[in-house]
Amino acid sequence: MASSINNLVVSLKGRPITPAGEEIRIYQGSPHPFGATVEDDGVNFAVYSANATAVQLLLFRNPSDLEPFKTIDLSPISNKSFYIWHIFVEGLKPGSGYAYRVDGPKEPWNGHRFDPEKVLIDPYSKGNSLALWDRGAACAAGDNLHKSMRSVVIDTRHYDWEGDMPLRRPMSETIVYEMHVAGFTKSPTSGVQHPGTFKGLIEKIPYLKEIGITAVELLPIFSFDHTDVLRVHEGNPLVNYWGYSTMGYFAPHQGYCTSPESGLHVEEFRDMVKALHKAGIEVILDVVYNHTDEGNHQGPMFSFKGFDNSTYYYLTGENGSKDFYYDYTGCGNTFNCNHPIGEKLILDSLRYWVEEMHVDGFRFDEGSVLTRGENGAPLEHPPVIWSIELDDILGSSKVIAEAWDAAGLYQIGYFPGARWAEWNGKYRDTIRQFVKGDAGVINELAARLTGSADLYQWRHHEPVNSVNFITAHDGFTLYDLCSYNEKHNWANGEGNNDGINDNVSWNCGAEGDTNDNYINDLRKKQVKNFGVLLMCSLGVPMIVGGDEFARTQNGNNNTYCHDNSLNWYNWETMKTSESQEMIRFWSLLNRKRSNFINHFKGKYFSGKLSRFGVPEISWHGTQLNQPNWDDPGARCLGMTFGDTAEDTDGLDNIHIMMNMFWEPLKFDIPQYEGLVWHRSIDTSLQSPNDITTLEESPMIADSGYIVNDRSIVVLTTRASGG
Incomplete structure (x- = not known):
């Protein structure tokens, strides 16, 4: 039985390249999957390079060690399948560090920049260490072994997810x-x-x-x-x-x-x-x-x-x-x-x-x-x-x-x-x-x-x-969008030349911090x-x-x-x-x-009516059903969402009145039999009246509502007597 198992191991990983008795044993390995794949008895390494002529695998007991404890030359005959270089290292444990050196043509004009002195991390590494990393050494010519990144061998197989899965929320x-x-x-x-x-x-x-x-x-x-x-x-x-x-x-x-x-x-x-x-x-x-x-x-x-x-x-x-x-x-x-x-x-x-x-x-x-x-x-x-x-x-x-x-x-x-x-x-x-x-x-x-x-x-x-x-x-x-007309990127050390110039912002009357309470209140309202x-x-x-x-x-x-x-x-x-x-x-x-x-999910509007006669969508200006689309000076808009969903009680209708003019304007409110409007949001009001819970929202009995300057009001319906 033992002989059969050993034969199976050899058939899966290739014949051993190193004799028994060493700390690790090396097999041909598999070209798939890419990266460092941990198995019970060792690690399979596989990397792609179509143009390399030689590949070395460097193994470190710890990712921060200066020198590898083992350097393995991958054979282009036994450790290469088409364009994939591979090897299996028996006895290597998770937590070890590893890296590569790769040689090949030094022909930038043909796109080849191989440099056998440079230490490389695995493109498929599941963890990297920057403990020794020196970016300048990776840019300059010469050996950077003692100043290089290292990949880390990580075993991803054993983790208690406790039944967790992606949530798949729509x-x-x-x-x-x-x-x-x-x-x-x-x-x-x-x-x-x-x-x-x-x-x-x-x-x-x-x-x-x-x-x-x-x-x-x-x-x-x-x-x-x-x-x-x-x-x-x-x-x-x-x-x-x-x-x-x-x-x-x-x-x-x-x-x-x-x-x-x-x-x-x-x-x-x-x-x-x-x-x-x-x-x-x-x-x-x-x-x-x-x-x-x-x-x-x-x-x-x-x-x-x-x-x-x-x-x-x-x-x-x-x-x-x-x-x-x-x-x-x-x-x-x-x-x-x-x-x-x-x-x-x-x-x-x-x-x-x-x-x-x-x-x-x-x-x-x-x-x-x-x-x-x-x-x-x-x-x-x-x-x-x-x-x-x-x-x-x-x-x-x-x-x-x-x-x-x-x-x-x-x-x-x-x-x-x-x-x-x-x-x-x-x-x-x-x-x-x-x-x-x-x-x-x-x-x-x-x-x-x-x-x-x-x-x-x-x-x-x-x-x-x-x-x-x-x-x-x-x-x-969002706060700076309401507090600055211009970018202020001086701290970036690029002479304020970085970042976009056109921010479509307005500072509400002062650039940056101010003690003006009116401006500060306006900024909060704009947010x-x-x-x-x-x-x-x-x-x-x-x-x-x-x-x-x-x-x-x-x-x-x-x-x-x-x-x-x-x-x-x-x-x-x-x-x-x-x-x-x-x-x-x-x-x-x-x-x-x-x-x-239900108002914000699903398809585009189809023109349905709710059971209370509220259109799925309707547009208004200060007067109902007159949105003034052709007015080049228009700064206000009203809209009504009718609740037409089949699985609701039809009472969740929304009416929104938007006034970005600098003076208050009175907006008409649509009326529907069996429904009354309640104020849900008025951005011009002080907290906690600016936004209320369903239970706290006051009823609006009038057929109109004065929307203050630069503010938005949202009304929602309840059944009469509800």
């Missing part, structure tokens, strides 16, 4: 909260045991539940270089804080782990996902497959360049050469997403995060890059997009595209695929214009509030294809106006973490480089009466959207 019932893992708890004011980590986020989940969001969209949590000092400005080191330069597509970011050298990257991330799911909160990852952190021809070599530069990147040069990198991303290089190997890596990565890490969805940074073919031109049916669209494993995951890239490709309403949602930049701009007080935008406002049918319905898409947002991580916070419009729109609402307590970045609209209090939540400030007022408003507002979700 997109139409989702409220997205975009947030930064570290910034959420890194301030000493957070009081958590592990600030700035996955574990720290777990400690603050009760707060996320309190504000009523249903999903967190985490800024990049894939391995990136948080040690990269971009520049020093006025004595302050500026670093890669946001994380939009990926090093490893299977590895949780080491900086968000409490002990990254222990190989617990995967376990700590899983703990966070499981805890969020127990709270009913989904996890969406902001993913960056459009470029890597290796930059242009002057950037570091730590993985893809060294394994097979001509495969992984779009290359260009004079007279047909491939010396340089196409930069459709604004970040130095562009990942070759629709090359079969690039496509495989992206799909393998996404499947891994869904299957092994229970992630609920993804937002694709500069998603339009993924539609470009190998020559850089946009494709009608890009393979990677449609593979994600139709994949059985990914089919229930949320997929959201930033439907543009840095090279000018803009695909709002045109992004390939059917179920892909898009960040709706046109929604953002229109809502900002209206609340700012710009005239003549009510026609487009109506389209944006009702799911942007002009953008999506022509392709048989649905309102859920539109992710509605007013602010995002890049740009002003509430934005919130009401966002939560009363068809589509999928996204708010930015911190907007719910009026977080400010002091007018900086591009805080990508600040790992400091400019980006961190201040939990002491959140306890002030002003912040608590805003948190209360947003918490109730989010719950109102959930209560009235």
Whole structure:
């Protein structure tokens, strides 16, 4: 029997290359799966390189060791199957470090940049260590062994999920909260045991539940270089804080782990996902497959360049050469997403995060890059997009595209695929214009509030294809949108030349901080106006973490480089009466959207009437059914949502009156037999009257309502006598 088992092992892994009696034994290994795969008796390693002539595997007892305890030369005869290099190391344990050295043609003009002196991490590594990492050494010529990153052998097989699975909440019932893992708890004011980590986020989940969001969209949590000092400005080191330069597509970011050298990257991330799911909160990852952190021809070599530069990147040069990198991303290089190997890596990565890490969805940074073919031109049916669209494993995951890239490709309403949602930049701009007080935008406002049918319905898409947002991580916070006319990015050390110039913002009468109570009250009201419009729109609402307590970045609209209090939540400030007022408003507002979700889910309007005769949708100005579409000076609009759902009592009707004029205006209120209106929201009123619970909402007996200047009123119905 023992002989049969040994024969089976040999047939699966190849014959041993080292004799018995050594600490480890080496077998030929298997070309699949890619990466370091832990089995009961050892680890299988497999990497792709079509053009390499030699591959070395370096093994470290600990990822931070200076020298490998074993260096293995992979044979191009016994350890290579077509373009895949592979080996099985019996006796190697999880927690060990490993890396590669790869040799091949040194022909930049042909796209080949092989350098056997450079130590490379595995593109499929599930954990990376930066304990010895020196970015400069990876950019310069010469051996960087003692200053290199190391991949970590991680066993993903044994984890108690306690029955957890992705939540699969319908997109139409989702409220997205975009947030930064570290910034959420890194301030000493957070009081958590592990600030700035996955574990720290777990400690603050009760707060996320309190504000009523249903999903967190985490800024990049894939391995990136948080040690990269971009520049020093006025004595302050500026670093890669946001994380939009990926090093490893299977590895949780080491900086968000409490002990990254222990190989617990995967376990700590899983703990966070499981805890969020127990709270009913989904996890969406902001993913960056459009470029890597290796930059242009002057950037570091730590993985893809060294394994097979001509495969992984779009290359260009004079007279047909491939010396340089196409930069459709604004970040130095562009990942070759629709090359079969690039496509495989992206799909393998996404499947891994869904299957092994229970992630609920993804937002694709500069998603339009993924539609470009190998020559850089946009494709009608890009393979990677449609593979994600139709994949059985990914089919229930949320997929959201930033439907543009840095090279000018803009695909709002045109992004390939059917179920892909898009960040709706046109929604953002229109809502900002209206609340700012710009005239003549009510026609487009109506389209944006009702799911942007002009953008999506022509392709048989649905309102859920539109992710509605007013602010995002890049740009002003919502409070700064109401406090600054101009960007103030001086702290970035780029002479205030970075960040967008056209913010469609209004400072309400003073630039930045002011002691003028009228202006401060107006700013609060404007923030509430934005919130009401966002939560009363068809589509999928996204708010930015911190907007719910009026977080400010002091007018900086591009805080990508600040790992400091400019980006961190201040939990002491959140306890002030002003912040608590805003948190209360947003918490109730989010719950109102959930209560009235039948208005904001499903298809576009069909013209039905409720059983009380309320139209599914009707438009008004200050007078009923007269929205003044042709008035170039119009700054007000009214709309009524009739509750026509078959599974409700028909009483959840909503009437919204929006006045962005600078004087109060009286709006007519529609009357329906058997129904009475109650005031749910009036952004002009002081808290707690600005927003009320259903039980506390006062009845409105009149046929009209004076809507104060620059404010929004929302009424809801109850049955007469109810």
